[in-house]
Amino acid sequence: MPRPTARRGVEQAFEYVEGWGMAVGTHARVLRPRSIEELIQCFALARSEGASLGLRGGGISYGDASLTSRGHTLDCSRLQRVLEFDASTGVAVLEPGVTIEQLWKHILPHGYWPRVVSGTMFPTVGGAAAMNIHGKNNYAVGTLGDAILEFDLLLTSGEIRRCSRTQNSELFHAAIGGLGMLGVFTRIVLETKRVYSGDLRVRAATAPNLRSMMEIMEARRGDSDYLVGWIDCFGRGRGLGRGLIHLANYLAPGEDPHPERTLTVEHQELPANILGVFPKSEVWRALSLFGNDPGMRLINRAKYQSGRLEARGKAHLQSHAGFAFLLDYVPNWKWAYGRERGRRAMIQYQTFVPHAAAEGVFTELLERCHRARLVPYLGVFKRHRPDPFWLTHAVDGWSFAMDMKVSPENRERLWKHCAEMTEVVLRAGGRFYFAKDLVLRAGDPERFYPPDRLARFRQLKRELDPESLLETDLWRRAFAPAADRPA
């Protein structure tokens, strides 16, 4: 019997690689390097095969940001070491495959929490930096990029460039939010936040319509550390945009009588069972009974009504993880949309609109959804502030994220509906966020970035990746230089 040899070279497998929302995917070779040397081997391999590489971290982008149907997937999630953490300053040095989950579990016992986290803890820091993610505190602390002090970027030539606000500052601001098109993050230095308790103080408020929601959030953003609105998209007429707001604050030093107990991973963990016995891993099956218009209308209404009760109650304490990672409460909840590959799926259509235009634009979007009978099943509303990154989505204004069900019957209609909504948003000076997007068309991004921004980015890409080794379906769909674009 031939002796089975240890794996030689980069770990790889031929698999189905999917956007998180399940609406797009492709069978591809997935390369899983574990070191910088192996990353360089991947570049060589792609070069020798004439294939491109699509960077992928946790695979949590809803659309095609980490897919490539014309090359191999370069999955960086095995580069997953926390290289350093300084408990006196809260500065963490991370490999790109470290997940947000790993990060908070590592730093919380030292009294720190990441400055910026997404609604799920499974993205990798590298992927999150490439998409420049934001959290429910975007209006107060900015995006993840604002918390990054320095990074190393491995170029396809094999050269590593160290970038910060003072060193290679242009590349620093282009690669954060740069969609993985310029190079691979190999080391990210991140500032984290000192916290004095594992809990947040959380309050709820209800808003009977969109205007009221915006007014409450605007009035409270000065004294809230986190703010997030949930919208029942089924509300119409005077109740259009009705919903529930959650406001949260850090506890001041000394407020938590037992920080040594709350600043533990155990205190943060989301319970695995509901009512102690029913495993949450099976909840999506029950949820899928409601994965249709009447069911979702019912769920949204029930949530709104129970929110009114909650809002009457007093502020309560909730763990950081419990408040932040709402999307992780029900594992695989997206399967409630159906898990039949390629047939049942979801997209999230998230728009970012400047403050002055926001109410009008979001009202029109919701009305259009009702007219098209394509009502989002989940709506999330957040406040944002601008940031200095080249391809940022952030505006001084608001974002509205709408989860839409995709089925074979509505697919074509849904895309047309989104294109019409995009027109409304672009005309109002709005922007889009590519960790979510699957519907923008070539030429759309030009319309919301400052003039020449994309030309500069493409020029930088040509300099740093002259063979265009790094490409994703997202890049080809929405960003490819006009010359390379299909007619």
Place this chain on the structure above:
Amino acid sequence: MAASTPAPQEPAGRSPAPATPSVPSGPSGPGKGGAVVVGASSGIGAALVRRLAGEGWNVAALARRSGELERLARECQGLPGRVFVHVHDTRDVEQVPALFEQIGRQLGPIELGIYAAGVMPKVDRQSYDTAVDLDMLAINFGGCVAWCNVLAGYFRSQRSGLLIGISSIAGDRGRKPNPMYGATKAAMDHYLEALRNRLSEAGVHVCTIKPGYIDTPMTQGLQGLFWLISADEAARRILAAGRAGANVRYVPRRWWFVGTALKSIPSFLFRKLNF
């Protein structure tokens, strides 16, 4: 590696850019897609390939013997599904990932994987030959692990697929005639059960088949066979069992009584029995 028909290779190149439709079509859904049959040159494996091609599946047929494979490919010409043949020795586990990728690009989405490769060399009652035994282990079980691993990862990633392993009733007890053959099948049973449990969350099913006596080259010359069925009939029943979601299925089913009886005989009696 000889493909009976030219393989439509999916290009992985950077240019030219494909025409991007404004509405990205959904990925191809599950359905009658590609099937991989490892151990296809004769017996149950060949019968499975014929049957699947007859049903319209595109099948990758793998086996060691190229002559047999080419004959199988010729036999399958004209059937609704296409058959792609690949010469492969399941002991060459290092080949498996690259070969699997090649097959995946040939077939499109794979929905069915069957591990049917197995050998049962005649072993003398007094023989304790490590070389022979480990060779059997490599073919029957090592190859099974290599193929089921790539198939399991692939099926899990696409949340669909049916994995069928052809084990044997010989794995139910440690019998005198061929200790290693039974051991490889017992190992398969255990391994497949674990895969079944691992993959169920992803909607992937794993089916263990325990054939009794099937009229194949493996059973030729054996004495005292009973309840013999043809390889084609076995293939029909195997596919039906897999599709019905059977976990462990004796083929034909009456062998369940034999298997259950065998398993219930206490060891001190079992060792007196002569089979």
